[in-house]
Amino acid sequence: MITASVLLPAAAKAAVPVLCIPAARWPEVSATLPTAELASAHAQGFAAEPGRVLILTGSDGKISRVLFGSGSKANADEAFLPGKLARTLPQGVYRLEGELAKPRLAALAWLLEAYSFDRYRKKAETPASLVCPAGLDRDELLAEADAVYLARDLINTPASDLGPAELAEAVNNLAHQLGAEARTIVDGPLRTGFPMIHAVGRAASASRSPRLLEFRWGAEDAPRITLIGKGVCFDTGGLDIKPAAGMLLMKKDMGGAANVLALAKLIVGAKLPVRLKVLVPAVENAISGDAFRPGDILMSRKGLSVEIGNTDAEGRLILADALSYADEEQTDLIVDLATLTGAARVALGPDLPPFYTNDETLAADLVSHAEAENDPLWRLPLWPPYEKLIESKFADINNASEGGFAGSIVAALFLRKFVERTRSYLHLDIFGWTPVAKPGRPFGGEAQGIRAIFALLKSRYLR
Ligand code: BES
Ligand code: MN
Ligand code: ZN
Numbered sequence: 001m002i003t004a005s006v007l008l009p010a011a012a013k014a015a016v017p018v019l020c021i022p023a024a025r026w027p028e029v030s031a032t033l034p035t036a037e038l039a040s041a042h043a044q045g046f047a048a049e050p051g052r053v054l055i056l057t058g059s060d061g062k063i064s065r066v067l068f069g070s071g072s073k074a075n076a077d078e079a080f081l082p083g084k085l086a087r088t089l090p091q092g093v094y095r096l097e098g099e100l101a102k103p104r105l106a107a108l109a110w111l112l113e114a115y116s117f118d119r120y121r122k123k124a125e126t127p128a129s130l131v132c133p134a135g136l137d138r139d140e141l142l143a144e145a146d147a148v149y150l151a152r153d154l155i156n157t158p159a160s161d162l163g164p165a166e167l168a169e170a171v172n173n174l175a176h177q178l179g180a181e182a183r184t185i186v187d188g189p190l191r192t193g194f195p196m197i198h199a200v201g202r203a204a205s206a207s208r209s210p211r212l213l214e215f216r217w218g219a220e221d222a223p224r225i226t227l228i229g230k231g232v233c234f235d236t237g238g239l240d241i242k243p244a245a246g247m248l249l250m251k252k253d254m255g256g257a258a259n260v261l262a263l264a265k266l267i268v269g270a271k272l273p274v275r276l277k278v279l280v281p282a283v284e285n286a287i288s289g290d291a292f293r294p295g296d297i298l299m300s301r302k303g304l305s306v307e308i309g310n311t312d313a314e315g316r317l318i319l320a321d322a323l324s325y326a327d328e329e330q331t332d333l334i335v336d337l338a339t340l341t342g343a344a345r346v347a348l349g350p351d352l353p354p355f356y357t358n359d360e361t362l363a364a365d366l367v368s369h370a371e372a373e374n375d376p377l378w379r380l381p382l383w384p385p386y387e388k389l390i391e392s393k394f395a396d397i398n399n400a401s402e403g404g405f406a407g408s409i410v411a412a413l414f415l416r417k418f419v420e421r422t423r424s425y426l427h428l429d430i431f432g433w434t435p436v437a438k439p440g441r442p443f444g445g446e447a448q449g450i451r452a453i454f455a456l457l458k459s460r461y462l463r
Contacts, residue, residue, distance in 0.1 A: 001146060001149060002111060002114070002115075002142060002145045002146045002149050003114075004142060005129055006086070006110070006111055006114045006127055006129055006130065007107065007110070007111055007129070007130055007131075007132050007138055007141060007142060007145075008093060008129055008130070008131045008132060009131075009132060009138060010131060010132045010133070010134055010138070013093065014093070015093040015094050015095040015131045016063050016064070016065065016066060016092060016093065016094045016095070017065050017066070017094075017095055017097050018065075018066040018067075018068050018082075018085060018089075018094050018095065018096050018097065018098075019065060019066065019067050019068065019097050019098045020068050020070035020082065020096055020097065020098035020099055020100050020106075021048040021067065021068065021069060021070060021098055021099065022048065022069075022070055022071065022072050022099055022101075023047065023048045023049055023050060023069055023071075023072070024072065025048070025099060026047050026048040029048070029098070037056050037064075037065065037067075040054075040056055041054060041056075041067060046067060046069075047069075048067070048068075048069040048070075049069045050069050050070070050071035050072070050075075050078055050081060051069055051071065051081050051084060051439070052067075052068070052069040053066065053067075053068055053069075053084070053085065053088050053089070054066065054067040054068075055089070055090075063090070063092070066085075066089065066094065068082065068085065068098075069081075070082060070098065070099060070100050070101065070106075071101060072101065073101040073102075076371055076374055076376075077374060077376075077438075078101060079100075079101045079102040079105035079106065079109070079374045080105060080106075080109035080112075080374055080438070080439045080440035080441070081106075081109070081439050082096065082100065082106040082107075082109055082110060082439070083106075083108075083109025083110050083112060083113035083439035083440030083441075084113060084439040084440075085110060085113075085128065085130075086110045086111075086113040086114045086127040086128050086130070087113055087114070087125075087127055087128070089128040090128065091126050091127075091128055091129075092128055092129070093128075093129045093130075093131060094128055094129065094130055094131070095130070095131040095133070096130065096133050102374075103133050103135075103136060104136055104141070105373070105374055106133075107130060107132065107133055107136055107141055108141055108144060108145065108440070109439055109440030110130045110440075111130075111141060111142070111144075111145035112145060112148055112440040112441065112442075113127070113439060113440050113441075113442065114127035114145075115145075115148070115149055115152060115442055116442065117152065117153065117156040117444060117445075119153075119156075119157065143265075143266065143269045143270075144266065144451065144454075146265070147262040147263070147265045147266045147269070147447070147450070148262060148447040148450075148451075150174075150258070150261060150262045150265060151255075151258040151259050151261070151262035151445065151446070151447040151450070152258075152444065152445040152446060152447065153445070154167075154170060154254065154257070154258035154261070154445070155251075155252045155254070155255050155258045155432055155433070155444070155445025155446070156444050156445040157251070158251050159233050159234035159250075159251045159284070162233055162251070162254070163204070163207070163208040163233045163234075163284055164201065164204070164208050164209065164210060164211055164231070164233055164282040164283055164284060165207060165208060166233075167213070167231050167233055167254060167257060167280065167282045168184055168211055168213050168282060170261065171213040171215065171257075171261065171278070171280055171282075172184075172213075172215075174215075174261055174264065174265065175215035175217075175278075178215075178217055178264070178265070178268040179217070179268075180215040180216060180217035180268070180276075180278075181215060181216055181217075182213070182214065182215040183213075183214050183215070184211050184212070184213055184214070185211060185212040185214070186209060186210075186211045186212075187209075190210060190211060190212060193301065193325075194212050194281070194301055194321040194322070194325070195298060195299055195300065195301065195321070196298050196300050196301070196306065196317040196318060196320055196321045197210050197211075197212055197281045197283060197317075197318045197321050197322070198210055199292045199296075199298050199317070200232075200238075200283050200285055200292065200314045200317050200318050201282075201283030201284060201285075201286075201318075202290055202291075202292070203238070203284075203285075203286040203287060203288040203290050203291035203292070204283070204284035204286040204288075205286075208233070208284050208286075210281075210282065210283040210284075210318075211281075211282050211283075212279065212280070212281050212282070212321075212322065212325075213231070213278075213279070213280040213281075213282055214277070214278065214279050214280075215264075215277075215278050216275070216276065216277050216278075217264075217268055217275075217276045217278075218268075218272075218273070218274055218275040218276050219273070219275060220275060221275075222273050222274050222275040223273075223274050223275065223332045223333075223461065224274070224275045224277070224329070224330065224331045224332045224333070225267075225274050225275070225276055225277070225331070225332060225333045225334075225335070225457070226276075226277040226278075226279065226326040226329075226331050226333070226334045226335070227260045227263060227264060227276070227277070227278050227279070227335050227336075227337075228256075228260065228278075228279045228280070228281075228319060228322045228323060228326060228334065228335070228336040228337075229254075229256040229257030229258070229259060229260030229261065229278075229279075229280050229336070229337050229338070230253070230254065230255070230256035230257060230281070230315045230318065230319055230336070230337070230338035230339060230340065231254045231256070231257035231280045231281055231282035231283065231318075232250075232253035232254055232283055232284070232285055232314060232315055232318070232339075233251070233253070233254050233282065233283070233284045234250055234251055234253065234284050234285065234286070235247070235250040235253040235285045235312070235314065235315075236250070236285055236286055236287055237285065237311065237312035238285050238286070238287060238291055238292065238311030238312060238314060239287060239291050239292075239293055239294060239311050240294055240310050240311045240312045241287065241312075242312060246342070249433060252339060252432050252433050252445060253285075253315070253339050254282070254339075255337075255338075255339040255430060255431075255432025255433065255445065255446075255448075256315075256336065256337040256338035256339055256340075256428075256430065256432070257280045257282065258432070258445065258447075259337045259430065259432065259447055259448065259449065259450050260278060260280065260335075260336075260337050260450075261278070261280075262447055262450055263335075263337075263450040263453060263454060264276060264278050266450065266451075266454045267454065267457060270454075270458065270462065272457055272458065272461045272462060273461055273462075274457070274461055277326065277329075277331075279322045279325065279326060280322075281318035281319065281321065281322045283314075283318055285311070285312075285314045291311070292308060292311060293308065293311065294308055294309065294310065294311055295307070295308060296308045297394060297395045298317070300317075300320055300321060300324065300418070301320075301321040301324045301325060302320070302321075302324040302418055304396040304397055304417065304418075305392075305395035305396045305397070306320070306392075306395055306396070306397055306398070306399055307392040307393075307394055307395035307397070307398045307399070308398075308399055308400075309390075309392075309398045309399055309400035309401070309402070310399065310400035312400075313399045313400040313411070315338050315339070315340045315411075316340065316399060316411050316414045316415055317399055319336055319338060319340075319415055319418075320414070320415060320417075320418045321418075322336075323336065323415060323418040323419050324418045324419075326419075326422070327418065327419045327420060327421050327422050328421075330421075331421075331422045332422075332423075332424060333362075333422070333424045333425075333426070334419060334422050334424070334425045334426070335425075335426045335427075335428075335453065336415065336426070336427050336428070337428045337430055337448075337449060337450075338427070338428070338429060338430065339429075339430055339431065339432045340408070340411050340429045341407045341408045341411050341429055342407070343404070343406070343407025343408045343411075344407075344408035344429040344430075344431070345431055346407075347380070347408060348378055350431040350433065350434070350435050351376065351431075351434075351438075351441075352376050352377070352378050353376075353377055353378070353428055353429060353430040353431060353448050353449055354377070354378050354379070354380040354408055354428075354429050355377050355378070355379055355380070355426060355427065355428045355429075355449070356379070356380060356381075356382050356409075356412040356416075356426070356427045356428075356429075357379075357382075357424070357425060357426045357427070358382060358416075358425070359423070359424045359425070359426070362424055362426060362456075363379050365456050365459070365460075366379075366426070366452060366453070366456055367379065369452045369453075369455040369456045369459070370449075370452035372455065373451045373452050373455050375448070375449060375450070375451040375452040377428070377449055377452055380408060380409055380412070381409065382409070382412055382413055382416060383406075383409055383413075384413075386401075386405075386406050386409055386410055386413055387413050389401035389402070389403070389405065389406070389410050390410055390413065390414055397414065397417060399414065408429050411429065412427050412429065415427055426453075428448070428449045430448040430449055431446070431448065432445060432446055432448060433445060433446055434446045
């Protein structure tokens with residue numbers, strides 16, 4: 001959980017001013033600085049370059065002011081630059097002054113930078129505190145950061161401490177906290193009702209058996225939104241085992257589930273007038289004598305038979321059964337988030353998740369909110385001709401294409417087969433991880449897409 005002391009109320013005590021200066025404005029701004037400060041800036045070659053921090057001290061040796069190159073509005077990602085201050089400035093209390101591209105994102109980035117995963121460490125370093133800039137809603141910022149922290153904590157927790165049972169506990173805890181009704185489907189009912197979730201998860205040890213987690217919140221007659229998150233607590237690849245380098249990060253394969261829980265927290269926290277349903281198929285893609293095999297043909301919940309071309313394409317199998325279940329109920333919007341393919345990373349890299357939808361309005365709205373929130377997303381096509389790649393010789397469909405071309409698109413096309421009735425369906429193929437730290441984005445588990453989706457939902461439903 002986030003500590004509220006990272007963002008102090010606007011009325012807070014004395015704080016060190018951080019003067020934010022876009023590089024282009026340096027000539028004018030520098031002319032207004034006291035002579036000693038200007039001399040110090042010159043001596044250290046400071047010219048308000050984006051991200052540059054200069055700590056100035058008074059004759060008493062204390063920090064009197066900080067100069068900061070705050071970047072330009074032209075580069076959307078630079079809105080997060082001030083985030084780095086939370087960890088580069090010495091502990092203390094600061095306030096932001098001057099010119100910021102987007103003050104709300106600057107404050108949010110500060111909070112997001114202040115995150116660290118300390119569960120397994122003796123010592124934690126305290127970040128610098130920020131006085132909430134005037135005109136910003138402090139509670140809203142803290143709630144947003146808190147949701148991101150939840151997603152990161154779940155992803156960063158190793159599979160030894162976060163298997164299907166612990167993920168279930170996290171879902172139930174959150175449901176309880178939100179005042180939602182939760183239930184878990186396991187064993188017989190899972191095997192008969194959700195055969196592919198069961199098949200993927202059945203090789204894990206008994207205490208880590210597969211399950212479908214579900215909770216509902218909100219008024220029965222409100223617009224219906226269903227969120228589905230891929231909850232593969234560890235992905236060995238199954239019998240089509242991953243090589244060491246590919247398996248190393250696979251504790252994060254429940255990143256979709258973690259993000260969906262965080263999104264649910266945001267939606268309920270803002271009391272959006274919607275009927276929310278959250279589904280998390282939670283499994284471990286393990287290897288044992290009982291593992292599902294390449295060449296097996298599984299019967300899905302929907303009744304489509306699925307030939308297993310690759311046991312490592314497990315995410316789409318568990319999502320398919322959850323999607324059919326969601327699609328059986330009259331629903332206005334289904335959203336799934338999943339660390340679904342390595343191919344999405346090859347196409348767009350770790351920081352720009354692709355999304356898929358046939359709803360043109362939704363696509364356009366999502367693109368604009370993603371940009372505004374600096375929660376980048378990029379639309380890729382559900383290109384029908386590639387459905388050929390997952391035709392099966394013996395079953396209705398294959399779970400993997402042979403050549404491996406267009407892997408992220410093919411996976412999205414597979415999922416879409418299981419959503420027939422719901423008009424609006426959105427799929428995000430996220431990485432869920434920051435491999436190289438950036439301002440506001442520390443190394444490790446990451447929330448992706450949920451701030452953009454939340455902003456979109458707020459714009460639609462909050463009056
Ligand atoms: N969880 C992986 C996808 C993944 C890998 C996400 C690396 C992020 C980083 C998924 O279950 C998987 O293994 N997908 C395969 C599919 C293939 C066998 C058709 C992939 O992408 O290689
Ligand atoms: Mn896999
Ligand atoms: Zn996986």
